[in-house]
Amino acid sequence: xxxxxxxxxxxxxxxxxxxxxxxxxxxxxxxxxxxxxxxxxxxxxxxxxxxxxxxxxxxxxxxxxxxxxxxxxxxxxxxxxxxxxxxxxxxxxxxxxxxxxxxxxxxxxxxxxxxxxxxxxxxxxxxxxxxxxxxxxxxxxxxxxxxxxxxxxxxxxxxxxxxxxxxxxxxxxxxxxxxxxxxxxxxxxxxxxxxxxxxxxxxxxxxxxxxxxxxxxxxxxxxxxxxxxxxxxxxxxxxxxxxxxxxxxxxxxxxxxxxxxxxxxxxxxx
Amino acid sequence: xxxxxxxxxxxxxxxxxxxxxxxxxxxxxxxxxxxxxxxxxxxxxxxxxxxxxxxxxxxxxxxxxxxxxxxxxxxxxxxxxxxxxxxxxxxxxxxxxxxxxxxxxxxxxxxxxxxxxxxxxxxxxxxxxxxxxxxxxxxxxxxxxxxxxxxxxxxxxxxxxxxxxxxxxxxxxxxxxxxxxxxxxxxxxxxxxxxxxxxxxxxxxxxxxxxxxxxxxxxxxxxxxxxxxxxxxxxxxxxxxxxxxxxxxxxxxxxxxxxxxxxxxxxxxxxxxxxxxxxxxxxxxxxxxxxxxxxxxxxxxxxxxxxxxxxxxxxxxxxxxxxxxxxxxxxxxxxxxxxxxxxxxxxxxxxxxxxxxxxxxxxxxxxxxxxxxxxxxxxxxxxxxxxxxxxxxxxxxxxxxxxxxxxxxxxxxxxxxxxxxxxxxxxxxxxxxxxx
Ligand code: SF4
Numbered sequence: 001x002x003x004x005x006x007x008x009x010x011x012x013x014x015x016x017x018x019x020x021x022x023x024x025x026x027x028x029x030x031x032x033x034x035x036x037x038x039x040x041x042x043x044x045x046x047x048x049x050x051x052x053x054x055x056x057x058x059x060x061x062x063x064x065x066x067x068x069x070x071x072x073x074x075x076x077x078x079x080x081x082x083x084x085x086x087x088x089x090x091x092x093x094x095x096x097x098x099x100x101x102x103x104x105x106x107x108x109x110x111x112x113x114x115x116x117x118x119x120x121x122x123x124x125x126x127x128x129x130x131x132x133x134x135x136x137x138x139x140x141x142x143x144x145x146x147x148x149x150x151x152x153x154x155x156x157x158x159x160x161x162x163x164x165x166x167x168x169x170x171x172x173x174x175x176x177x178x179x180x181x182x183x184x185x186x187x188x189x190x191x192x193x194x195x196x197x198x199x200x201x202x203x204x205x206x207x208x209x210x211x212x213x214x215x216x217x218x219x220x221x222x223x224x225x226x227x228x229x230x231x232x233x234x235x236x237x238x239x240x241x242x243x244x245x246x247x248x249x250x251x252x253x254x255x256x257x258x259x260x261x262x263x264x265x266x267x268x269x270x
Numbered sequence: 271x272x273x274x275x276x277x278x279x280x281x282x283x284x285x286x287x288x289x290x291x292x293x294x295x296x297x298x299x300x301x302x303x304x305x306x307x308x309x310x311x312x313x314x315x316x317x318x319x320x321x322x323x324x325x326x327x328x329x330x331x332x333x334x335x336x337x338x339x340x341x342x343x344x345x346x347x348x349x350x351x352x353x354x355x356x357x358x359x360x361x362x363x364x365x366x367x368x369x370x371x372x373x374x375x376x377x378x379x380x381x382x383x384x385x386x387x388x389x390x391x392x393x394x395x396x397x398x399x400x401x402x403x404x405x406x407x408x409x410x411x412x413x414x415x416x417x418x419x420x421x422x423x424x425x426x427x428x429x430x431x432x433x434x435x436x437x438x439x440x441x442x443x444x445x446x447x448x449x450x451x452x453x454x455x456x457x458x459x460x461x462x463x464x465x466x467x468x469x470x471x472x473x474x475x476x477x478x479x480x481x482x483x484x485x486x487x488x489x490x491x492x493x494x495x496x497x498x499x500x501x502x503x504x505x506x507x508x509x510x511x512x513x514x515x516x517x518x519x520x521x522x523x524x525x526x527x528x529x530x531x532x533x534x535x536x537x538x539x540x541x542x543x544x545x546x547x548x549x550x551x552x553x554x555x556x557x558x559x560x561x562x563x564x565x566x567x568x569x570x571x572x573x574x575x576x577x578x579x580x581x582x583x584x585x586x587x588x589x590x591x592x593x594x595x596x597x598x599x600x601x602x603x604x605x606x607x608x609x610x611x612x613x614x615x616x617x618x619x620x621x622x623x624x625x626x627x628x629x630x631x632x633x634x635x636x637x638x639x640x641x642x643x644x645x646x647x648x649x650x651x652x653x654x655x656x657x658x659x660x661x662x663x664x665x666x667x668x669x670x671x672x673x674x675x676x677x678x679x680x681x682x683x684x685x686x687x688x689x690x691x692x693x694x695x696x697x698x699x700x701x702x703x704x705x706x
Contacts, residue, residue, distance in 0.1 A: 011604060011605070011607060012350040012351040012605060012606070012607055013351070013603075013605050015585075038584070038585060039350050040349070040350030040351030040376070040584055040607070041350060041351060041375075041376030041377070041584040041585070041696050041697070042350050042696065043697075068603075068605070089594060108593060108594065109594075127593065128593075133591075134392065134395055134590060134591065134592065135395050135590075153532075172531070172532050172535075173532060173535060176535070177396070191473075191531075191532070192476060192477075192532060192535065195476070195480065195535060196480070210492075210495060211477055211480060211495065212477050212480070212481045212484075212491045212492045212493075212495035212496040212498075212499070213480050213481055213483075213484045213489070213491055213492070214492065214495075215490060215492065216492070252480070252484075253484040253487075253489035253490055253491060254480045254481070254483040254484040254487065254489065254539075254542070256484070256487060256489045
């Protein structure tokens with residue numbers, strides 16, 4: 001177990017892609033302390049900003065308000081990063097495996113272009129969860145992102161595979177240009193959900209304002225919802241499978257795409 | 271003071287960059303700008319040869335230029351994450367120096383583009399774009415669709431010089447050879463010129479344009495949801511028929527698309543529509559860029575770093591991320607610890623950051639948030655020469671008409687750069703032992 005505590009709050013963001021089990025696990029205490037981090041343009045040592053306890057390990061605990069610390073868990077393939085507090089941009093970007101847990105809030109690009117592993121944020125997240133970086137063809141291609149609170153615009157932009165589930169409300173363009181995978185919106189979304197989607201599934205438990213390029217189809221209870229319900233129950237999300245159905249909307253016809261948006265409709269409500 | 275007349279001067283009052291202005295001066299200020307619109311004329315008159323500003327100010331007090339330059343270099347060098355912000359009034363030559371400075375001080379560079387047509391670039395990167403120059407518009411376009419813009423007020427000579435009225439090679443009868451349609455949330459002054467005006471419900475451009483893309487592709491749309499945009503499906507179909515029937519169609523869009531909610535999506539939808547129409551005819555989409563030389567700033571950043579705005583050079587190589595490296599977001603999060611602002615009166619945004627301001631008009635003393643260092647320069651286009659870019663990315667040479675006592679932006683930036691280069695580099699240098 002390796003514990004890192006942020007010494008004092010930051011003004012200029014700290015880029016610390018070394019905070020990943022892949023980098024830290026093989027290192028002894030002294031080597032961990034000497035790892036390079038970038039405070040703006042300045043290269044510092046990790047122990048300039050963190051108190052380090054223990055030797056390198058697959059289990060890493062980060063403490064403090066890390067909302068200005070970027071790139072935690074970048075490219076990680078295994079192990080566990082537990083963040084007690086907030087975290088900054090690009091947490092778990094390009095991640096391939098392992099687990100990241102955050103007790104506080106995170107900001108933009110959580111799990112950007114990740115391909116495996118699990119990220120669980122208890123607080124709120126920013127924009128572009130699991131999205132494609134600008135100029136990149138695909139967003140996340142595997143893995144799971146769970147956010148207990150709210151999220152911003154463009155979650156799952158160009159995602160290919162994997163699961164994003166958000167407990168709180170999300171903003172516009174959820175699943176923009178989505179190519180596959182699943183987004184679960186426990187509290188709905190603002191505008192333009194599923195815009196220009198090619199394939200993939202967006203499930204919403206709250207009514208959505210849909211684009212004119214979506215066609216409304218059947219009300220039904222697809223069997224795969226049960227699988228997601230079971231999986232998401234572990235994170236405290238209850239996906240209903242009885243006393244109602246899911247209204248299926250198909251689009252986006254401007255692509256033309258074969259994506260689907262499933263909106264929960266309890267029995268008795270038209 | 272001697273009077274003079276300069277022909278074919280270029281106006282940078284808006285993105286049209288009209289280069290047919292005849293400027294009359296009395297040596298101290300511009301007295302007449304023949305051919306310019308009122309916007310352009312005001313812009314010329316607003317910049318006298320001597321702005322009356324001191325050469326430089328430090329902490330609000332007049333100071334020698336050399337001291338101001340030395341302090342500016344010191345601030346940028348000492349900062350962990352400085353921002354170089356271009357307000358879009360400088361020449362391409364100065365902007366090139368700004369990029370070199372950003373690289374040398376390991377900072378972030380951004381321009382006013384991130385607050386206006388930045389989303390149009392993100393849209394281009396999302397979906398691509400079909401474009402052309404204004405010369406082609408003049409000579410070929412027989413169908414003009416203005417969407418979310420008001421050229422009559424923001425680009426007064428756009429219709430008369432480039433788009434609607436001029437006689438072109440394939441549009442010999444000028445206005446009579448062209449059709450113009452305007453889509454906007456309100457009936458603006460531009461509507462008087464249009465053959466047809468559509469009022470769109472605010473905040474539904476993305477939905478309307480996406481529905482049009484679907485219709486062009488022969489796909490179905492939901493009539494009820496289309497109606498929420500203010501258009502009926504039938505109206506969209508008829509508009510599309512007109513667009514398809516054009517020989518050469520152009521869509522001009524403004525901040526009504528780019529700077530409203532979901533701007534990159536709105537512009538992306540416009541670009542997609544123009545692209546899809548190329549299955550039937552020639553169709554392009556162009557942004558109506560604004561003042562000065564913002565386009566030049568994007569061009570310079572693109573050819574030097576590969577990205578149009580919001581570029582971080584803090585790790586020695588360019589990284590681009592709107593939202594992360596754009597001025598408004600950096601300031602909102604308080605990420606930067608020094609800033610250099612190129613262009614006038616932009617410093618109010620930077621009240622909480624030690625700032626260097628370079629421009630023809632300095633933030634006045636009574637405004638509360640006076641930048642740490644202020645350096646007065648000559649006004650681009652009036653007393654400073656160089657190159658600016660028109661809204662269609664074409665470079666236009668400037669013909670300055672007055673002589674300013676102040677140096678040009680480019681010269682000041684070069685001097686700051688030279689000062690910074692005398693100091694030790696910020697990036698980790700390999701020691702002699704490591705190299706051996
Ligand atoms: S249209 Fe624009 S560039 Fe042309 S004269 Fe008017 S303000 Fe100047």
